[in-house]
Amino acid sequence: MPHANQPSVAGTSRCVPADAPLETFWQTQRDELHDLRSTEALPEHSDIVIIGAGYAGVSTAYHLVKDFPDVDRSITILEARGVCSGATGRNGGHARPDLYGHVPKYIERAGARAGAEVAEFEVANLFALKQIIREEKIDCDFTLARSLDVWCNEEGAKQAKAIYDQMVEHNFEYMEDVIFYTGDQVEGICGVKGAKACASFTAGTMWPYKFILHLTRLIHAAGVNVQANTPVTSVEPDSTGGYFVTTPRGKIHAGKVVFANNAYVSGVLPQYQKSIVPCKGICTRITVPEETTPPLLNNSYIHRTEDNADGSIIVGGAAAVFRNHEEQWYDNVDDGVLIDSAKDYYHGYMQRTYRGWEDTGAKVDKIWSGVMGYSYDLHPHIGCVPEAQDQYIIAGFNGHGMPVIWLSSKELAKMITMNIPFEKTSMPRLFQTTQARLDRALNGTVEDGDILGGGSPSATKP
Ligand SMILES: Cc1cc2nc3c(=O)[nH]c(=O)nc-3n(C[C@H](O)[C@H](O)[C@H](O)COP(=O)(O)OP(=O)(O)OC[C@H]3O[C@@H](n4cnc5c(N)ncnc54)[C@H](O)[C@@H]3O)c2cc1C
Structure with missing residues (x-):
């Protein structure tokens, strides 16, 4: 297959994160590996180069080394700032599956099964997270609790109830975990003043920075070369089927490249400019x-x-x-x-x-x-970059990566290692990055897309 990268847009504001982010509570105490550089200089070559050391990049590396311990290959992560200082180190720490918020839209778009796949995958992520945190003994304040969605105006409450009823009619098994309350008792049940309706279901909370830094310690010990404070400014094909990944600290030659740089992905993959903003x-x-x-x-x-x-x-x-x-x-x-x-x-x-x-x-x-x-269409972009060889993307998680990324990165690691197509993974079909999705965003207006209406389920309610 031909390399089909458009020219990179190094130097544009979208290419790399800002130099001086505001301090977050999560990072008040920096981990000793925050600015990790596993080796003083960049390796000349790495079989796999991952761009971005947030949740997506670090957990992809984790699955590559832990799920395939017998595969001999070199892996390098290049991170523009400190480890976990993008969205993952700055978020709300809420791992909360979306069981009905956007699901009706997905059903309308692709049918009931496709919509249910997303919710089921997110529930599975929650329990997989719980399991890995227990197995690896990760101290990250993880708790499973009941999460409440609360509606404080009559109209919003009515709409939410109608959606709930619609989802129940589909007989989706995961809906058995959702309890919907209306009536005079709601305020007392949820404790929110003026509440007209609320829904309760299982969700997790955690300290994402501690989680990712623990994984970083594990992958570093397993031989992954982590290079913090090393922004990638371009990825260009070489003549032998690999890539030159350029940073201010020099170039590294890569066999395969994984784009896990989230909001900034179009800085190095311009074809995503309108798909991930x-x-x-x-x-x-x-x-x-x-x-x-x-x-x-x-x-x-x-x-x-x-x-x-x-x-x-x-x-x-x-x-x-x-x-x-x-x-x-x-x-x-x-x-x-x-x-x-x-x-x-x-x-x-x-x-x-x-x-x-x-x-x-x-x-x-x-x-x-x-x-x-x-x-642009609310779904993350995961899988092989269309019309490119040996390039993979795992990005575009909106305000909702916590209940999605863990198993997505596990499945992506399978694709990379076993050379299997997206369809052979357990990821929801709507997550697959495709040329059709890129084209729809490129040819559509901002208003045609879903971003202005709320890229995350948690951004849509009062
Ligand atoms: C304020 C806020 C609140 C949120 N609250 C929640 C929540 O409660 N629940 C939830 O599910 N989600 C929430 N999210 C969203 C969630 O944080 C993201 O979906 C998730 O962290 C994305 O992980 P990631 O690894 O894809 O991206 P990131 O964590 O952003 O990681 C990408 C990494 O790539 C690096 N990078 C970028 N460009 C380059 C480059 N050119 N070269 C090298 N490295 C590069 C960045 O520095 C960054 O470290 C919130 C986000 C924000 C900002």
């Missing part, structure tokens, strides 16, 4: 003074994650507040500044939102922004 989100950590004891929040909620070991709360979202200010978040890679229209939203958030929190003194302790790869 960098979009900013915002997150906060809220603390309460030691002397107060606020009401217990047993659940994790949409837009918030409870349960740091120290009792603080992580709240993200606020998309409804900033969505109309496109210039502040759309096609924007600057996580060195907040989103102006949302930066004050969290002051008094707990007091406004939760019953019994009025006098707790809860206040914003830290606030930061992060950059997500929003996908």
Whole structure:
């Protein structure tokens, strides 16, 4: 097959992450491997070069070495900043399967089975995560709890109930885990002031930076060469079927290239320019003074994650507040500044939102922004880069990578190692990157796509 890379766009703002991101709560204590360089110089050649050391890049490397221990090959990860300092190190830590939010859209697009595949895959991810965290003894504050979606206006509540009923009618087994509440008791059940409906189901919360750094330690020990602070500026085919991957520290020759650089992927794969767009989100950590004891929040909620070991709360979202200010978040890679229209939203958030929190003194302790790869049609792009040889992509997870990436990277590692097509993996068919999806984005308008309407399920509700 021919190499079909378009010219790279090195030097454009989309190519590499910003130099000076705002500090996040998760990284207040940096891991000793944050700036890991396994060797002083870049290797001259690597059988597999992975671009990006976030959740997608590091877990792909993990599966390559752990699931195929007998395959002898060299693997290098090139990371523009420190390990896990993209979206994964800046998110809300909520691993929450989308069981009905966008599923009706997927069903309309590709049929009931295709829609159910996505939800089933996300549930499977949650339990696979739980298992690997136990097996590898990863200290990352992982908890499984009931997550609550809450609707505070009558119309939204009615629509949500209609969707719930529609999903139940499909007899999808995973819907047995969802309990939907309406009526006078809702506010008492969920604790959210003015709640008109809520849905409860199983979800996870975790400390993503600790998880990824633990995996980094494992892959480094298994021989993966990790090179932090090494941005890739171009990937060009050589004459013998491999690639030259260029960085400011020199070139590395690669047999296969895995693009796991999320929001920035079109900087080195321009054909994805309209399919995966960098979009900013915002997150906060809220603390309460030691002397107060606020009401217990047993659940994790949409837009918030409870349960740091120290009792603080992580709240993200606020998309409804900033969505109309496109210039502040759309096609924007600057996580060195907040989103102006949302930066004050969290002051008094707990007091406004939760019953019994009025006098707790809860206040914003830290606030930061992060950059997500929003996908034109909401689905991640995974698999072989169309019309290219030995290039793979795993990117475009919107604000929703936590319940998707673990098993996606496992299946991608199979594709890379066993040379099997996407169709032979267990990934939902809608995740496959295809020329048709790229063309649809290239030929469509921004309004035709799904990004402005909310790239993540958790961005769509108040
Ligand atoms: C504020 C915020 C809140 C979120 N909350 C949640 C949540 O609660 N639940 C959820 O499921 N999802 C959430 N997300 C989304 C989730 O974080 C992402 O879907 C997921 O982390 C994507 O992982 P990734 O590995 O694909 O990308 P990233 O973690 O962004 O990793 C990509 C890496 O590639 C590197 N890179 C980029 N360009 C280059 C280059 N040219 N050369 C070398 N390296 C490069 C980057 O520095 C980065 O480290 C949130 C995101 C944000 C920003």
